[in-house]
Amino acid sequence: MKVAIIGAGAVGSAAARFLAKSGNQVVVFEQFERGHAKGSSHGSSRIIRKAYVDRFYSELMDDVFPLWRDLEQQCNEKLYVETGILVFGQPDSRYLHSTRDTLLQQRAAYDNLGHIDVARRFGGFHIDPDEEAIFQQDAGFLRADRCIEANLNIASAAGAELRFNTRAVLSDDGSINGDKYDAMAICAGPWTASVTGIEDLIPRLQTFAYFDAPMERDIPVWIDGSENHFYGFPDYGAGFKVGRHLYGPVIDPDEDRLSDDEALSQIAAEARRRLGADVTLESVQCVYTVAPNEDFRIGALPADIPAFWASPCSGHGFKFSIWFGKLMCDLIEGTESIEDWPRFLATGSK
Numbered sequence: 001m002k003v004a005i006i007g008a009g010a011v012g013s014a015a016a017r018f019l020a021k022s023g024n025q026v027v028v029f030e031q032f033e034r035g036h037a038k039g040s041s042h043g044s045s046r047i048i049r050k051a052y053v054d055r056f057y058s059e060l061m062d063d064v065f066p067l068w069r070d071l072e073q074q075c076n077e078k079l080y081v082e083t084g085i086l087v088f089g090q091p092d093s094r095y096l097h098s099t100r101d102t103l104l105q106q107r108a109a110y111d112n113l114g115h116i117d118v119a120r121r122f123g124g125f126h127i128d129p130d131e132e133a134i135f136q137q138d139a140g141f142l143r144a145d146r147c148i149e150a151n152l153n154i155a156s157a158a159g160a161e162l163r164f165n166t167r168a169v170l171s172d173d174g175s176i177n178g179d180k181y182d183a184m185a186i187c188a189g190p191w192t193a194s195v196t197g198i199e200d201l202i203p204r205l206q207t208f209a210y211f212d213a214p215m216e217r218d219i220p221v222w223i224d225g226s227e228n229h230f231y232g233f234p235d236y237g238a239g240f241k242v243g244r245h246l247y248g249p250v251i252d253p254d255e256d257r258l259s260d261d262e263a264l265s266q267i268a269a270e271a272r273r274r275l276g277a278d279v280t281l282e283s284v285q286c287v288y289t290v291a292p293n294e295d296f297r298i299g300a301l302p303a304d305i306p307a308f309w310a311s312p313c314s315g316h317g318f319k320f321s322i323w324f325g326k327l328m329c330d331l332i333e334g335t336e337s338i339e340d341w342p343r344f345l346a347t348g349s350k
Contacts, residue, residue, distance in 0.1 A: 009041030012187035013151035014325020020158035029168035046318035049139035075150035085139035089225030123216025174305035186309035190253035208243030211277035289313035
């Protein structure tokens with residue numbers, strides 16, 4: 001089949017690899033330059049974890065981890081850095097308790113830790129005396145930009161054509177920019193709503209930053225189970241990355257983005273509290289595409305050809321992008337149906 005893929009980010013690159021290696025004639029359309037920083041997939045790291053509040057996603061990770069290991073073998077590059085994850089909060093934290101319950105249900109081993117245990121074990125990382133923590137080994141971070149490059153390079157070697165700085169104009173007859181295709185996969189990130197017309201996908205501006213801190217570099221990735229849901233990474237060469245999983249202002253992804261000084265101030269305060277950080281090295285912005293209940297979305301467009309779209313979004317989708325790339329391939333080749341995944345099915349999709 002001749003297949004068009006719209007978007008060369010995390011999902012689009014993975015879909016291109018799976019479809020090209022399956023023998024399809026693949027053309028990838030990306031409206032910006034290769035590796036651009038305007039969407040949701042750019043940057044050097046994303047957390048990967050089995051420790052979830054929601055058992056559904058924890059179970060889905062059993063399918064996801066092997067896909068990343070397979071990509072590592074294909075590109076002969078280390079893409080997943082296992083650090084383990086530290087999740088902590090007040091004793092009455094719903095996030096902490098639900099994560100612990102999910103791990104118990106999954107029979108996934110973890111350690112319960114107090115503040116002294118955490119400081120001794122993880123290079124001086126600070127949680128308060130009235131906070132408690134769990135540590136779970138099946139976690140770390142993905143080298144995000146390298147993951148996308150690996151997918152694109154393998155897809156290209158398998159015959160995929162990569163068209164950067166090329167906006168795709170869709171027609172109902174299955175043509176894009178005047179050329180006919182047998183199927184298409186739309187992996188448009190923050191632009192998904194404008195392409196599909198699905199109104200419950202909301203782009204929001206997010207801020208994170210890198211800090212210098214007087215502590216050991218090789219700490220786990222971590223999540224603060226408070227209502228602000230701060231999170232962080234070890235120092236893998238750029239400083240300690242700290243962000244906040246609290247949705248920022250609604251934006252138009254095509255417009256210029258203003259600095260969110262309030263978010264940056266709160267993130268810096270958390271970095272001082274947890275890491276002793278007193279120097280901000282760099283602040284960065286990205287876009288969350290937010291769906292209800294922090295879920296993901298898939299659907300099909302009413303076109304004359306199979307035209308599927310996917311949005312693994314809501315700020316925790318990168319780790320699942322490889323799974324969604326495979327799903328796009330399976331949907332186009334007819335081995336799966338969007339109805340097989342009702343939790344992700346967008347209202348109005350056929």
